[in-house]
Amino acid sequence: MPTRTASDNVFTKEERAAVQAAARERRAAAGRSPEEEREAGLADLKAALAKMPPDDRAMGERIHEIVSTAVPSLMPKTYYGMPAYAMPGKDGKTICFYKAKSKFKVRYSTFGFQPDAKLDDGKMWPTEFAVIELTPDVERRLAALVKQAAG
Amino acid sequence: MATKSTGVKSRRPSARAASTDEVWSQEERDAIRETARERRAAARVKPGEERAAGETAIRASIDQLPEPDRSVALRVHELVMAAAPALIPRTFYGSPGWELNGKTLCYFQAQAKYKARYHTFGSLPEAKLDDGDMWPIAFAIDNLTPTVEARITDLVRRAVG
Numbered sequence: 001m002p003t004r005t006a007s008d009n010v011f012t013k014e015e016r017a018a019v020q021a022a023a024r025e026r027r028a029a030a031g032r033s034p035e036e037e038r039e040a041g042l043a044d045l046k047a048a049l050a051k052m053p054p055d056d057r058a059m060g061e062r063i064h065e066i067v068s069t070a071v072p073s074l075m076p077k078t079y080y081g082m083p084a085y086a087m088p089g090k091d092g093k094t095i096c097f098y099k100a101k102s103k104f105k106v107r108y109s110t111f112g113f114q115p116d117a118k119l120d121d122g123k124m125w126p127t128e129f130a131v132i133e134l135t136p137d138v139e140r141r142l143a144a145l146v147k148q149a150a151g
Numbered sequence: 152m153a154t155k156s157t158g159v160k161s162r163r164p165s166a167r168a169a170s171t172d173e174v175w176s177q178e179e180r181d182a183i184r185e186t187a188r189e190r191r192a193a194a195r196v197k198p199g200e201e202r203a204a205g206e207t208a209i210r211a212s213i214d215q216l217p218e219p220d221r222s223v224a225l226r227v228h229e230l231v232m233a234a235a236p237a238l239i240p241r242t243f244y245g246s247p248g249w250e251l252n253g254k255t256l257c258y259f260q261a262q263a264k265y266k267a268r269y270h271t272f273g274s275l276p277e278a279k280l281d282d283g284d285m286w287p288i289a290f291a292i293d294n295l296t297p298t299v300e301a302r303i304t305d306l307v308r309r310a311v312g
Contacts, residue, residue: 010187019183026174106276110288115267119291124299126287128273130280138285 014104021081029077034090041077041086048078056100059109062134063098063142070143071150087116087150095149108132111142117149178265185212185245193241205240209247219294220261223270226295227259227303234307249307251277256310269293272303278310 011019025044032040049060060083067074067085074085075092084097093116101109112128119125129145131138175183189208196204213224224247231238231249238249238256248258256278260271273289280286290306292299 010190023174108276112289115269115291120293122298123293123296124272124302125291126289127271127291128287128289129285130276130288131285133284135284141285 012104018080018082018103021078025078025080038075041075044078045076045083048081048083052100053102056102056109059131059134060098060100062139063111066134066139066143067096067146070146074146074150085146096146111145113145113149118151119145119149182245182264185242189242189245201239201241205242205250208242209240212242212245212247216261217263220263220270223292223295224259224261226300227272230300230303231257231259231307234304235311238307238311251311257307272306274306274310279312280306280310 028040028044029037045064049057049064052060064076064083068076071085073088074095075088077084077086077094079094079097082097082099082103084094086092086094094114095117096111096113099110099112101107108130109132110128111131113119117127119127131142134142192204192208209228213221213228216224228240228247232240235249235251238251241248241250241255243255243258246258246260246264248255250256254277255275257272257274260267260273262268262270269291270293271289272292274280275288278288280288290302
Protein backbone atom coordinates (compact mmCIF):
# COMPACT_ATOMS: atom_id res chain seq x y z
CA MET A 1 0.00 0.00 0.00
CA PRO A 2 1.47 3.35 -0.94
CA THR A 3 2.21 5.73 1.90
CA ARG A 4 1.11 9.30 1.25
CA THR A 5 3.04 11.43 3.68
CA ALA A 6 5.14 13.82 1.59
CA SER A 7 3.45 17.17 1.08
CA ASP A 8 4.57 16.82 -2.56
CA ASN A 9 1.76 14.30 -3.04
CA VAL A 10 -0.88 16.45 -1.39
CA PHE A 11 -0.32 19.82 -3.05
CA THR A 12 -0.27 20.42 -6.77
CA LYS A 13 2.78 21.78 -8.54
CA GLU A 14 0.93 25.09 -9.02
CA GLU A 15 0.06 25.37 -5.33
CA ARG A 16 3.62 24.67 -4.23
CA ALA A 17 4.93 27.24 -6.73
CA ALA A 18 2.52 29.88 -5.37
CA VAL A 19 3.52 29.24 -1.76
CA GLN A 20 7.22 29.34 -2.64
CA ALA A 21 6.70 32.57 -4.59
CA ALA A 22 4.96 34.18 -1.60
CA ALA A 23 7.81 33.18 0.74
CA ARG A 24 10.35 34.71 -1.68
CA GLU A 25 8.26 37.90 -2.01
CA ARG A 26 8.00 38.37 1.74
CA ARG A 27 11.71 37.84 2.33
CA ALA A 28 12.65 40.17 -0.54
CA ALA A 29 10.24 42.92 0.55
CA ALA A 30 11.68 42.85 4.07
CA GLY A 31 15.08 43.94 2.73
CA ARG A 32 13.92 46.82 0.53
CA SER A 33 13.98 50.53 1.22
CA PRO A 34 10.79 52.48 0.37
CA GLU A 35 12.61 54.04 -2.61
CA GLU A 36 13.54 50.65 -4.01
CA GLU A 37 10.06 49.32 -3.40
CA ARG A 38 8.28 50.68 -6.48
CA GLU A 39 11.06 49.81 -8.89
CA ALA A 40 11.57 46.32 -7.48
CA GLY A 41 7.82 45.70 -7.31
CA LEU A 42 7.35 46.72 -10.93
CA ALA A 43 10.22 44.44 -11.99
CA ASP A 44 8.61 41.52 -10.08
CA LEU A 45 5.24 42.24 -11.69
CA LYS A 46 6.74 42.40 -15.20
CA ALA A 47 8.62 39.15 -14.57
CA ALA A 48 5.35 37.49 -13.48
CA LEU A 49 3.64 38.70 -16.67
CA ALA A 50 6.53 37.47 -18.83
CA LYS A 51 6.02 33.93 -17.52
CA MET A 52 2.36 33.79 -18.59
CA PRO A 53 0.99 32.31 -21.80
CA PRO A 54 0.30 35.03 -24.44
CA ASP A 55 -3.44 35.55 -23.80
CA ASP A 56 -3.03 35.80 -20.01
CA ARG A 57 0.00 38.07 -20.44
CA ALA A 58 -1.92 40.40 -22.77
CA MET A 59 -4.76 40.66 -20.25
CA GLY A 60 -2.28 41.26 -17.41
CA GLU A 61 -0.46 43.99 -19.33
CA ARG A 62 -3.72 45.75 -20.11
CA ILE A 63 -4.87 45.40 -16.49
CA HIS A 64 -1.57 46.95 -15.42
CA GLU A 65 -2.31 49.97 -17.65
CA ILE A 66 -5.87 50.22 -16.32
CA VAL A 67 -4.84 50.03 -12.65
CA SER A 68 -1.83 52.35 -13.03
CA THR A 69 -3.98 54.91 -14.82
CA ALA A 70 -6.89 54.62 -12.37
CA VAL A 71 -4.72 55.11 -9.27
CA PRO A 72 -1.11 56.00 -10.16
CA SER A 73 0.01 55.97 -6.52
CA LEU A 74 -0.64 52.24 -6.10
CA MET A 75 2.52 50.17 -5.72
CA PRO A 76 3.02 47.36 -8.22
CA LYS A 77 4.17 44.07 -6.69
CA THR A 78 3.58 40.35 -6.80
CA TYR A 79 1.39 38.42 -4.41
CA TYR A 80 1.82 34.63 -4.38
CA GLY A 81 3.54 35.17 -7.73
CA MET A 82 0.57 37.10 -9.16
CA PRO A 83 0.61 40.71 -10.39
CA ALA A 84 -0.80 42.81 -7.55
CA TYR A 85 -1.07 46.35 -6.23
CA ALA A 86 -0.58 47.69 -2.74
CA MET A 87 -1.42 50.94 -1.02
CA PRO A 88 1.59 53.29 -1.01
CA GLY A 89 3.66 53.78 2.12
CA LYS A 90 5.48 51.53 4.53
CA ASP A 91 3.68 48.23 5.06
CA GLY A 92 1.08 49.25 2.48
CA LYS A 93 -1.31 46.32 2.21
CA THR A 94 -2.09 44.54 -1.05
CA ILE A 95 -5.50 45.70 -2.21
CA CYS A 96 -5.96 43.90 -5.51
CA PHE A 97 -4.46 41.16 -7.67
CA TYR A 98 -4.76 39.55 -11.08
CA LYS A 99 -4.93 35.75 -11.04
CA ALA A 100 -4.42 34.58 -14.61
CA LYS A 101 -6.47 31.54 -15.58
CA SER A 102 -3.26 29.63 -16.33
CA LYS A 103 -2.13 30.00 -12.69
CA PHE A 104 -4.32 27.14 -11.47
CA LYS A 105 -5.43 25.99 -14.91
CA VAL A 106 -9.05 27.12 -14.68
CA ARG A 107 -11.56 28.48 -17.20
CA TYR A 108 -11.42 32.15 -16.23
CA SER A 109 -9.01 34.73 -14.90
CA THR A 110 -9.79 36.49 -11.64
CA PHE A 111 -9.43 40.07 -10.53
CA GLY A 112 -9.68 40.12 -6.78
CA PHE A 113 -9.62 42.53 -3.87
CA GLN A 114 -8.20 42.11 -0.38
CA PRO A 115 -9.79 43.31 2.90
CA ASP A 116 -7.95 46.65 2.80
CA ALA A 117 -9.88 47.55 -0.38
CA LYS A 118 -12.70 49.94 0.43
CA LEU A 119 -15.48 48.31 -1.55
CA ASP A 120 -17.86 48.00 1.40
CA ASP A 121 -21.49 48.13 0.42
CA GLY A 122 -24.04 47.14 3.04
CA LYS A 123 -23.75 43.69 4.60
CA MET A 124 -22.49 41.83 1.49
CA TRP A 125 -20.43 42.98 -1.48
CA PRO A 126 -18.37 41.38 -4.26
CA THR A 127 -14.61 41.06 -3.69
CA GLU A 128 -13.52 38.84 -6.59
CA PHE A 129 -14.54 38.79 -10.22
CA ALA A 130 -14.19 36.30 -13.03
CA VAL A 131 -12.87 38.08 -16.12
CA ILE A 132 -13.26 36.45 -19.52
CA GLU A 133 -12.36 39.34 -21.78
CA LEU A 134 -11.38 42.97 -21.34
CA THR A 135 -14.18 44.62 -23.26
CA PRO A 136 -14.53 48.44 -22.95
CA ASP A 137 -17.31 47.85 -20.41
CA VAL A 138 -15.18 45.44 -18.33
CA GLU A 139 -12.27 47.89 -18.43
CA ARG A 140 -14.52 50.68 -17.16
CA ARG A 141 -15.83 48.48 -14.35
CA LEU A 142 -12.32 47.45 -13.28
CA ALA A 143 -11.06 51.04 -13.29
CA ALA A 144 -14.03 52.15 -11.18
CA LEU A 145 -13.52 49.30 -8.70
CA VAL A 146 -9.80 50.04 -8.30
CA LYS A 147 -10.51 53.75 -7.70
CA GLN A 148 -13.13 52.90 -5.12
CA ALA A 149 -10.91 50.25 -3.50
CA ALA A 150 -8.01 52.71 -3.06
CA GLY A 151 -10.47 55.17 -1.51
CA MET B 152 33.25 13.00 11.28
CA ALA B 153 30.00 11.77 12.70
CA THR B 154 29.80 14.75 15.04
CA LYS B 155 30.47 17.17 12.24
CA SER B 156 27.79 15.77 9.95
CA THR B 157 25.22 15.69 12.77
CA GLY B 158 25.98 19.34 13.51
CA VAL B 159 25.36 20.36 9.92
CA LYS B 160 22.16 18.37 9.73
CA SER B 161 20.70 19.83 12.89
CA ARG B 162 21.60 23.41 11.98
CA ARG B 163 20.01 23.41 8.55
CA PRO B 164 16.44 22.37 9.41
CA SER B 165 16.26 24.69 12.40
CA ALA B 166 17.47 27.66 10.32
CA ARG B 167 14.86 26.86 7.71
CA ALA B 168 12.13 26.47 10.33
CA ALA B 169 12.98 29.83 11.90
CA SER B 170 12.78 31.69 8.60
CA THR B 171 9.52 29.90 7.71
CA ASP B 172 8.08 31.07 11.04
CA GLU B 173 8.92 34.65 10.14
CA VAL B 174 7.41 34.44 6.67
CA TRP B 175 4.12 32.69 7.46
CA SER B 176 1.59 33.61 10.10
CA GLN B 177 0.27 30.99 12.50
CA GLU B 178 -3.09 31.04 10.65
CA GLU B 179 -1.40 30.43 7.30
CA ARG B 180 0.69 27.54 8.62
CA ASP B 181 -2.41 26.02 10.21
CA ALA B 182 -4.31 26.31 6.92
CA ILE B 183 -1.54 24.54 4.98
CA ARG B 184 -1.39 21.73 7.55
CA GLU B 185 -5.20 21.39 7.64
CA THR B 186 -5.34 21.25 3.86
CA ALA B 187 -2.73 18.50 3.73
CA ARG B 188 -4.67 16.59 6.39
CA GLU B 189 -8.06 17.03 4.66
CA ARG B 190 -6.69 15.85 1.31
CA ARG B 191 -5.08 12.75 2.83
CA ALA B 192 -8.31 11.98 4.68
CA ALA B 193 -10.40 12.51 1.53
CA ALA B 194 -8.18 10.08 -0.38
CA ARG B 195 -9.05 7.38 2.18
CA VAL B 196 -12.83 7.84 2.02
CA LYS B 197 -14.63 4.88 0.46
CA PRO B 198 -17.09 5.44 -2.40
CA GLY B 199 -20.56 6.07 -1.00
CA GLU B 200 -19.22 7.48 2.25
CA GLU B 201 -18.24 10.92 0.91
CA ARG B 202 -21.30 12.72 2.28
CA ALA B 203 -20.98 11.39 5.82
CA ALA B 204 -17.22 11.92 5.89
CA GLY B 205 -17.56 15.44 4.49
CA GLU B 206 -20.31 16.35 6.95
CA THR B 207 -18.07 15.23 9.83
CA ALA B 208 -15.10 17.19 8.47
CA ILE B 209 -17.16 20.35 7.95
CA ARG B 210 -18.67 20.14 11.44
CA ALA B 211 -15.17 19.75 12.89
CA SER B 212 -13.92 22.83 11.01
CA ILE B 213 -16.95 24.83 12.18
CA ASP B 214 -16.54 23.65 15.79
CA GLN B 215 -13.02 25.09 15.83
CA LEU B 216 -14.31 28.60 15.11
CA PRO B 217 -14.95 31.10 17.88
CA GLU B 218 -18.40 32.63 18.23
CA PRO B 219 -20.02 34.43 16.47
CA ASP B 220 -18.20 32.90 13.46
CA ARG B 221 -19.29 29.38 14.44
CA SER B 222 -22.99 30.29 14.32
CA VAL B 223 -22.57 32.15 11.04
CA ALA B 224 -20.72 29.20 9.46
CA LEU B 225 -23.35 26.76 10.69
CA ARG B 226 -26.15 28.91 9.28
CA VAL B 227 -24.36 29.21 5.92
CA HIS B 228 -24.01 25.40 5.86
CA GLU B 229 -27.79 25.10 6.45
CA LEU B 230 -28.53 27.65 3.72
CA VAL B 231 -26.28 25.94 1.15
CA MET B 232 -27.65 22.46 1.85
CA ALA B 233 -31.25 23.74 1.75
CA ALA B 234 -30.62 25.52 -1.56
CA ALA B 235 -28.95 22.51 -3.21
CA PRO B 236 -29.36 19.26 -1.25
CA ALA B 237 -27.36 17.33 -3.88
CA LEU B 238 -24.14 19.12 -2.89
CA ILE B 239 -21.60 17.12 -0.92
CA PRO B 240 -19.97 18.86 2.05
CA ARG B 241 -16.20 18.90 1.89
CA THR B 242 -13.64 21.07 3.60
CA PHE B 243 -11.71 23.47 1.41
CA TYR B 244 -8.33 24.64 2.80
CA GLY B 245 -9.70 23.95 6.27
CA SER B 246 -12.95 25.88 5.70
CA PRO B 247 -16.45 24.59 4.97
CA GLY B 248 -16.91 23.89 1.27
CA TRP B 249 -19.50 22.12 -0.88
CA GLU B 250 -18.80 20.11 -3.97
CA LEU B 251 -20.53 19.08 -7.15
CA ASN B 252 -19.22 16.44 -9.55
CA GLY B 253 -16.21 15.93 -7.29
CA LYS B 254 -15.14 19.57 -7.46
CA THR B 255 -15.60 22.31 -4.89
CA LEU B 256 -18.40 24.60 -6.02
CA CYS B 257 -18.35 27.14 -3.20
CA TYR B 258 -16.80 27.74 0.22
CA PHE B 259 -17.22 29.84 3.32
CA GLN B 260 -14.20 31.39 4.97
CA ALA B 261 -14.98 32.70 8.42
CA GLN B 262 -13.62 36.07 9.41
CA ALA B 263 -11.69 34.57 12.34
CA LYS B 264 -9.89 32.09 10.10
CA TYR B 265 -7.40 34.65 8.80
CA LYS B 266 -8.29 37.47 11.22
CA ALA B 267 -9.94 39.36 8.36
CA ARG B 268 -12.52 42.07 8.83
CA TYR B 269 -15.26 40.12 7.04
CA HIS B 270 -16.35 36.58 6.18
CA THR B 271 -15.99 35.44 2.57
CA PHE B 272 -18.46 33.36 0.61
CA GLY B 273 -16.78 32.35 -2.63
CA SER B 274 -17.34 30.20 -5.66
CA LEU B 275 -14.98 28.26 -7.93
CA PRO B 276 -15.04 27.72 -11.71
CA GLU B 277 -17.37 24.71 -11.31
CA ALA B 278 -20.10 27.22 -10.31
CA LYS B 279 -22.31 28.40 -13.16
CA LEU B 280 -22.59 32.04 -12.21
CA ASP B 281 -21.41 33.23 -15.65
CA ASP B 282 -22.76 36.60 -16.71
CA GLY B 283 -21.15 38.22 -19.74
CA ASP B 284 -17.42 38.97 -19.69
CA MET B 285 -17.14 39.73 -15.97
CA TRP B 286 -19.09 38.56 -12.96
CA PRO B 287 -18.62 38.41 -9.18
CA ILE B 288 -17.38 35.07 -7.82
CA ALA B 289 -16.60 35.91 -4.18
CA PHE B 290 -18.32 38.12 -1.63
CA ALA B 291 -17.48 39.80 1.64
CA ILE B 292 -20.13 39.14 4.27
CA ASP B 293 -20.36 41.47 7.23
CA ASN B 294 -23.12 39.51 8.90
CA LEU B 295 -26.16 37.41 8.02
CA THR B 296 -29.31 39.44 7.51
CA PRO B 297 -32.43 38.01 5.80
CA THR B 298 -31.33 39.82 2.60
CA VAL B 299 -27.81 38.35 2.76
CA GLU B 300 -29.25 34.88 3.42
CA ALA B 301 -31.53 35.23 0.38
CA ARG B 302 -28.56 36.27 -1.77
CA ILE B 303 -26.51 33.25 -0.65
CA THR B 304 -29.43 30.94 -1.43
CA ASP B 305 -29.82 32.51 -4.87
CA LEU B 306 -26.08 32.22 -5.58
CA VAL B 307 -26.00 28.53 -4.67
CA ARG B 308 -29.10 27.74 -6.76
CA ARG B 309 -27.62 29.50 -9.78
CA ALA B 310 -24.17 27.97 -9.18
CA VAL B 311 -25.44 24.38 -9.45
CA GLY B 312 -27.13 25.32 -12.74
